[in-house]
Amino acid sequence: MDEAKAAVFGVPADALPITTKIVQTDSNLKDTRSEIQPLRTTMDLELCKEARSGDKNILCNLLPPEDASSKDPTEETPEGAAIQGNTSCLLKVTPEENTALHIIASRGHLEFAKEICRREISLLTAPNKRLDTPLHCAARVGNVEMVSYIIKLATEHDKENEVLRATNKENANALHEAAKYDRVDVANILMEKDPELASMLNCFEMSPLYLAMASRSLKVAKVLLQFSYWKEASPKSYAGPNKKTALHAAVLMSREITQDLLQRKPMLTKYADLLGRTPLHYAASNGDRHMAKLLLEQDSSTAYLADANGLFPIHIAASMENIPVVDQILKHCPDADELLDKGGKNFLHVAVKWKRLDLVRKIISEKPALRKLLNDQDNNGNTPLHTAVKNSDQGSVHFLLRDKIVYVNIINDDGFTPLDLAYEKLDEDLPFRTNSTEVCIASCLASIKACSSPQELHDLESGELSSDEAKEKPSGDDMFQERSSGNKAKRKPSASSKAKGKPSSSSKARRKQASSSKAKGNPSGDDKFKTSHQKKNDRSKENSSRNEGDEIGRQVNLARNLGIAAVLIVTVTFAAGFTLPGGYIADDHLGRGTAVLAKEYTFKVFVISDALALVFSIIATCWLMHAGTSIVDKHSRRRALSWAMRCLWAAFAGMCTAFGMGIYVALAPSCKRISIPLCIASLGAPIFAHVVANYNVYRLLGTVRIRQGYRQCIWPTIHLHDKKRLAHYSQPSRHVIIFLLLTFGTYAIVFLSAML
Template structure:
């Protein structure tokens, strides 16, 4: 924004302005300058300023390109040389229009439809002064010239002749205007595409060769082939994207160094590997004699793309350029980081497992790629990214146990590598809940030296497992005698402290993982850290506000009360719809149960009665626990009692069902009756499935400790 200050001469018309005031002329040439100008006007006296604004910095003498004539566009898209020849041979506006029939026959445009079209446009064209120059310079809404349209729509003999005609006419016009910069062959549209881009994108091999031949006549071969569009891509990229190896060969034969461009941005080789065009990648390397660009977006190289595609290109790229293994992207990730980020489980492994197909397949995704990368550059295993993560950390975070084992087997010291916050791969595995990695590390004797390593906060893997509340990961670490359970972190906390903090205040289940972890540590010699108990309690065991406790009671009551009412209803109905039916009235003791007196019947009645009584007690307990008139402490007691009786009613009802079916079927289907009795306890087992599983973990833990 330019400002010019000068003293204005005194004038009668300027009497409203003080003679001592300076007139200021402010010129804004951009949107930012306009805003500054507005602020200046608001702050100062606007009568002392002359404001001049400009919407852009474009040259005012620059003329926008003309819109392409519809007849030229139609003829170019159809590849009709005769129509183009007639239109381009007109020598500007004439005083007397040429008869349509004479002109068409003289120039070869003999089609009746074309004659009608020329007649329809001729008057308007003469009024607007349409001539050969404006026809050649006309563009579509996308900025395409006539040569763009011809190049994109065909490569037959007619289209090649059309390209020749347009190029020849264009050269003649430029010579007459002494302008060498307006050659249509290298003109770019709104997207930056030249006619060569359009021909390559459309897969027109002959047209690509023809345009290259025309560029040779003008000595602009390299300039044309290396010209980039707005996406920083050459015509070679377009050929690679559509997978046309023939066009790739034509382009590289004309310019063997074309694969080196663009100098900054995604290379054609990266694009070929990303699209798994191995033959094109080989062509790029062979035709360029090994002098080509390997770069991709965001600082990646072709090897980053190859390791994710699991192709043979990894081996070829390592043969071509081993320096690719140490190059990191914008995040510092090397190709080995990319390979490590791949999970082991894939659909091939699932199919082999389910169908038991006994054919060889890779033990893990990327196993061969990893071996080749390590053989080419073992130091890549010790190269971190910008977050300080090594490849072994990445493999552990995705749960790739096979790859972690391979890294440790190849370089045992890599197991102790730490990231920027001091974590080993075991810390990362615990934080990401990768139980297979945690189990592998705890069971591998050679890794005992990393089990008690602490991160920057002083936490071991056992601290993090207690923090995560995962009983399985905790048990995997706890069973190893090399794991110390009383290590103190920088907050003076042991794993027992963390486990105690993880138990939710207020109402909670004693069978929760957090409660079990705390119980295990407490009963096996775990010690608290260096806090006073009163300070510890005030700092870590903060009671939830009463409103949240009331919400817990309310939600639990609503969910459980439905179940207890249903059980009571079923038990009540079963009492008056006994298995085996009733005796007829004309018999002795008519109306009594037919199966009365049997042991199974008596057991059925008792089980059904207990189910009804327990469910009724549970229903009453839920009613009291959901009543707002009762104080919170009493409501908790009612809720706990009701839950106990409801589980008891489920057990009794399952027993009543098994006994009732047994009584009815045993005389006629003994095996079926036994099968029903055996499977009925599954209801009880499922009701307490969490308790059974955790008891199993505890049993395994005790067995390992006894060994």
């Protein structure tokens, strides 16, 4: 308390007693770093400035000269008096509690440091606010000479362990600092002096070796591993946070260091972290095939070690789509394809779950024997096809269906086939959404004669949708109530009750109990059931009304957007009808006011296609105006939108034809090399636009062709119940046929009419 008051009121430090400073670490352990520590008095600005500059002569001017000739070397002088008379200014600190030796060690002024240590050796172990000693500061900046001098001085004064093994607030020693900042020479000196520094952990449970790997100080890590100490090193020397080892970090960074670690500690391959993941798990996640090969050659049994989530290295590699790592695991462990996670999934299940189609395609193509995994079921009875349908992964669905070894009618534990799951994904939205992923998957399965489960068929016959039942299964109470109600309906009255014509005594008791409960204000069981049933009906009505409102909003917005395109086509075609290519005949010539190129065949095609595009676009505009009215019922709106889109496609084809023919007739015969490609591009524009916009539909048709042949692809025949489920959607093949008829029909009408 006296020292604090003296520091506050500016009392000279010479008048204060020298006390021992006790440093308290984060773990509440008291550690006396030195017999004499600097007081909390502010360092002189001049001393701080000169300590940073490293001018030894100015330091001698600040300190009183030592009269060595008048002193007897054998005479013992009180230690406190010597320091108080000559080195009081050296005991002062900066706001961060750095002494002059901290500052000098950070800047490498060796001669200055020698002079300070000669006058005040206690500064050698003095900590600052972060509990860094001068050795920490010198190791952090990589000053080899300063580090060597501090170690030499500590050895001479029997303070070697105290200086070398001093730790800061992060519980890090000087070797940790050298590893963090990639100070190779400093790490070499420290290891030569005290190899046990490598087994000390900081507050993050990191050894210097692991810290070097985590900080990417690979040169320091190589230097550390060169010492013979590692042959008998303790497990702490390799330790990292969360039970990781240096090998966990090495497999992500350096093959050379990984090889060194495997030579010294082969058992590190089986060490698992807090999540149960071995170094092979990390290599599988990183995707380094050479690292995976190195680990598997050292110990292939690590491929059969699962982590805390039940995932084996092959599952990790499959989820990250690291194909080379999967190849290496299957090469060294051919039976690794049988490994299952907690959910009973093999690595192909996992790949399909994470939509890693390239991995599945390449593994199956290179190893056809693994095709048997395509029909394996997990703990819930789901095959990869079930998983792909649930994820709406159209690419995986088509790949699996194009392999005829895949069974499409496997029922999972919930009683659903892939087709049932596809129907659950359907959202009764717009009738012409044939290119959506969900519709294409359901249509593809239905077209290849996939079947629904018997439960699904029963629901369709009864008029109920099983998708709602699948989304919300009844609870145990509901099932009990349903069964009890069914039993009551089937139960017949007893013969005695028929004879008497009176209710039984048990029914009378129940009535009395119900009337008494009603009188008390407590509803009976039937009333509770009716109330809960009414609440469910109300919620379903609210959801249906909300969905219907969303559907109307989407359809109205679509009608407006399509209306803009229709109006643009009307405008363009109307203007083109009065700006004819080739112009008009002048007034002083025969046939004045008529088109110059009226007798040309291509000009006739231009006029007819332009007129046809104008008519179809006007019709489409009228249909869209009708569909955009909110008072129209949904069935009429759907029909209007469907017909409007067909007219719009015909108008688009006519406009493209008019443009191509107009370019062709306007160019001279010598420019046919330009006009012909332009005509082909114009006529092919509608086809190209349709293929791009409906790419999913064409992929679907390709899958149906491979699975069922061309006939089913061109004109598919599907079951009656599938037609009911797909009633709100146009069949993709029918959609393509309608488009082809519209496009080529328009072309035929135009070109044939021009011959008349």
